[in-house]
Amino acid sequence: MRGYDLDLLRFLQVLIEEESVSLAARRLKVSEPAMSRHLAKLRVAFADPILVQSGRRMSASAFAVGILDRVQELVRAADSLIETRALANLANMAPTFTIRANDLVVASLALPLLQALKKECPRCELIWAPEIDDPASDPLRHGRVDLYIGATDVMKPEIRRQTLFRDHMQGVVRKDHPILATPITPQSMVLYDYISVSRRGRAQGPIDWVLRNQYGLTRRIAMVVPNYHCMVESMKNSDLILPLPGIVVDHISVAALGLATFEFPLSLPSIDAFQAWHPRRDTDPVHRWLRETLFRVSRQILGPCTQ
Amino acid sequence: MRGYDLDLLRFLQVLIEEESVSLAARRLKVSEPAMSRHLAKLRVAFADPILVQSGRRMSASAFAVGILDRVQELVRAADSLIETRALANLANMAPTFTIRANDLVVASLALPLLQALKKECPRCELIWAPEIDDPASDPLRHGRVDLYIGATDVMKPEIRRQTLFRDHMQGVVRKDHPILATPITPQSMVLYDYISVSRRGRAQGPIDWVLRNQYGLTRRIAMVVPNYHCMVESMKNSDLILPLPGIVVDHISVAALGLATFEFPLSLPSIDAFQAWHPRRDTDPVHRWLRETLFRVSRQILGPCTQ
DNA sequence: ATTTATCATTCCGAAAAGTGGAATCGTTGC
DNA sequence: GCAACGATTCCACTTTTCGGAATGATAAAT
Numbered sequence: 001m002r003g004y005d006l007d008l009l010r011f012l013q014v015l016i017e018e019e020s021v022s023l024a025a026r027r028l029k030v031s032e033p034a035m036s037r038h039l040a041k042l043r044v045a046f047a048d049p050i051l052v053q054s055g056r057r058m059s060a061s062a063f064a065v066g067i068l069d070r071v072q073e074l075v076r077a078a079d080s081l082i083e084t085r086a087l088a089n090l091a092n093m094a095p096t097f098t099i100r101a102n103d104l105v106v107a108s109l110a111l112p113l114l115q116a117l118k119k120e121c122p123r124c125e126l127i128w129a130p131e132i133d134d135p136a137s138d139p140l141r142h143g144r145v146d147l148y149i150g151a152t153d154v155m156k157p158e159i160r161r162q163t164l165f166r167d168h169m170q171g172v173v174r175k176d177h178p179i180l181a182t183p184i185t186p187q188s189m190v191l192y193d194y195i196s197v198s199r200r201g202r203a204q205g206p207i208d209w210v211l212r213n214q215y216g217l218t219r220r221i222a223m224v225v226p227n228y229h230c231m232v233e234s235m236k237n238s239d240l241i242l243p244l245p246g247i248v249v250d251h252i253s254v255a256a257l258g259l260a261t262f263e264f265p266l267s268l269p270s271i272d273a274f275q276a277w278h279p280r281r282d283t284d285p286v287h288r289w290l291r292e293t294l295f296r297v298s299r300q301i302l303g304p305c306t307q
Numbered sequence: 308m309r310g311y312d313l314d315l316l317r318f319l320q321v322l323i324e325e326e327s328v329s330l331a332a333r334r335l336k337v338s339e340p341a342m343s344r345h346l347a348k349l350r351v352a353f354a355d356p357i358l359v360q361s362g363r364r365m366s367a368s369a370f371a372v373g374i375l376d377r378v379q380e381l382v383r384a385a386d387s388l389i390e391t392r393a394l395a396n397l398a399n400m401a402p403t404f405t406i407r408a409n410d411l412v413v414a415s416l417a418l419p420l421l422q423a424l425k426k427e428c429p430r431c432e433l434i435w436a437p438e439i440d441d442p443a444s445d446p447l448r449h450g451r452v453d454l455y456i457g458a459t460d461v462m463k464p465e466i467r468r469q470t471l472f473r474d475h476m477q478g479v480v481r482k483d484h485p486i487l488a489t490p491i492t493p494q495s496m497v498l499y500d501y502i503s504v505s506r507r508g509r510a511q512g513p514i515d516w517v518l519r520n521q522y523g524l525t526r527r528i529a530m531v532v533p534n535y536h537c538m539v540e541s542m543k544n545s546d547l548i549l550p551l552p553g554i555v556v557d558h559i560s561v562a563a564l565g566l567a568t569f570e571f572p573l574s575l576p577s578i579d580a581f582q583a584w585h586p587r588r589d590t591d592p593v594h595r596w597l598r599e600t601l602f603r604v605s606r607q608i609l610g611p612c613t614q
Numbered sequence: 615a616t617t618t619a620t621c622a623t624t625c626c627g628a629a630a631a632g633t634g635g636a637a638t639c640g641t642t643g644c
Numbered sequence: 645g646c647a648a649c650g651a652t653t654c655c656a657c658t659t660t661t662c663g664g665a666a667t668g669a670t671a672a673a674t
Contacts, residue, residue, distance in 0.1 A: 003317070004389065006382070006385050007312045009313055010310070020650080020651095022649090022650060028309060030633085031634045033653080033654095034634070036651060036652055036653085037653095046389060046392045053641080053650095056641055056643090056648095056650075058650085058651080063391075063392055070388060071388070075313070077381055078313050081353070081374055081378070081381075084373075086354070088370065327622095328621070328623090329620090329621060337662085338662070338663045338664080339622075340623075340663065340664080340665095341661075342622095344623090344624095344661080347623085363669090363670055618671105618673070619671090620669100622667100622669080623667080623668075624667070624668090625664105625665085626665085627664100629660105629661085630659105631658105631660070632659070633658070634657095634658100635654105635656100636654085638653070638654090639651080640649105640651080641651105642649085643649100644645105
């Protein structure tokens with residue numbers, strides 16, 4: 001006798017995580033009757049109900065909750081055996097990844113990421129796809145893009161995502177801007193006009209919402225630009241204020257451009273940059289290696305997320 | 308896509324351990340074609356041959372050898388999930404185990420073992436079956452005995468066994484025996500007659516073989532007895548030498564019986580006491596709990612094996 | 615060099631297992 | 645009391661797995 005079918009562990013993990021036969025079925029792409037039968041087999045094998053009726057819903061039994069960690073680790077470890085084999089051959093592979101990210105990310109991460117990847121896989125290639133105005137999920141779904149790096153996009157529900165780093169906006173002005181002469185307050189913020197960076201022409205953002213809701217103030221957007229490049233070259237001749245994320249500020253030579261920066265005296269929500277991918281790549285060990293390498297590199301370059 | 312069938316891990320483990328499709332098939336009680344197909348699926352899943360032809364035989368690939376530890380641990384951990392559930396209910400169980408062991412073992416281990424078992428399972432019961440002269444394997448095969456503890460028995464090949472403790476023989480004589488007047492040598496050993504303890508009337512043993520082969524000496528067996536009990540009561544009135552294992556010597560009150568002990572000046576093979584059970588109990592979590600408890604108790608009482 | 619033995623793989627028909635849709639059951643909200 | 649929702653059971657069909665027979669590969673024996 002060989003004991004129970006170990007493949008039931010895959011079902012067990014998802015059943016406990018979802019606490020629902022229907023959701024578990026959907027997640028593993030089988031019918032509800034099929035999932036129900038798997039649950040029945042698990043109940044026999046473990047002599048435990050696993051999921052118990054809790055009013056209209058189901059909830060996991062104490063025993064099931066107690067072993068979830070071990071089940072998750074088991075399934076993960078079992079799948080990583082496959083990766084052991086696949087990754088053993090990285091040095092002989094020549095994978096090409098298409099990654100879509102905005103210019104800020106490319107500027108700061110592209111080179112260190114490529115260096116880290118090539119360390120283990122010398123013939124690895126990256127293609128940085130240009131930003132588009134369509135929803136970011138579609139190319140992931142169709143497989144035209146392997147990985148997407150964004151911060152504000154709303155992704156389709158099935159798209160997987162992982163936070164890479166946390167950022168916040170800083171104000172950029174010319175070096176001797178009058179706003180710097182005294183401690184900056186919300187009131188002094190709105191004395192000057194602003195530049196807004198938005199590919200879709202969106203002028204309003206978190207700064208506006210906080211000013212209005214917490215101080216009853218309104219800032220003026222003098223113009224909206226699709227990217228910051230030409231602004232940082234010429235804004236030193238004006239009193240305009242340009243909000244930029246830290247990732248950019250760290251990247252440009254502020255002093256050389258005749259500029260200075262300041263922290264907004266506001267409680268702004270942070271910006272969580274993430275990487276996103278389609279679930280079909282979940283079990284692709286080479287794709288996982290890419291994600292893990294990008295995650296590690298982004299933390300090295302940009303510092304850990306404080307969350 | 309759910310990834311490969313995790314149940315293949317059971318086959319993977321046995322295939323790597325046996326390095327033979329036939330032996331693996333036999334061990335898991337499937338046909339050779341069935342095992343061959345499982346191997347084929349493993350080869351696809353891992354993109355590795357797993358077993359490669361090495362002349363007439365097969366041997367495990369480097370990759371397979373490299374992951375065997377992890378595979379064994381995975382299968383063990385997966386099966387132990389079942390035990391987690393089963394053992395969670397020990398306090399409410401009332402299992403009865405039939406254990407066959409010789410009197411020496413019963414005398415020294417029965418009470419501590421029962422105490423240790425009852426600590427976790429208050430209604431647990433032990434039945435110590437009397438020694439018999441038939442092969443010890445048969446009752447295990449037929450299920451009449453759950454566990455057998457022995458030392459010298461040859462068991463059937465499918466019987467599982469685990470060493471419990473290591474022992475050695477000591478000489479027992481009356482308190483003022485002349486052999487104790489000077490350092491004991493092989494030559495002085497054979498000046499006196501011996502008692503041999505053997506249920507099957509076997510007079511010769513390792514002592515005889517070592518004396519003959521290393522010193523060209525022969526000891527005289529004055530009599531053979533089926534157990535040592537009556538001898539230790541009456542032998543103080545004679546110059547007979549009674550060899551007994553340490554487990555007995557530690558158990559009886561040597562001084563109160565007017566006796567003394569000595570170490571044989573010979574390089575004798577040690578006695579490995581073991582527990583034995585039928586493989587059908589391998590996956591029985593309650594039976595495994597019994598074995599593990601017996602193992603732990605025997606080490607506590609008799610000291611660890613130096614091996 | 616040929617034959618024999620052993621072990622692994624492939625083929626094939628039969629048996630077993632698994633599937634999803636439909637029907638049914640149990641619980642809660644309205 | 646009825647409707648909605650989710651889980652389970654039933655049923656016919658599909659897929660997978662099984663073991664015996666046949667085949668292939670290798671080394672030992674003759």
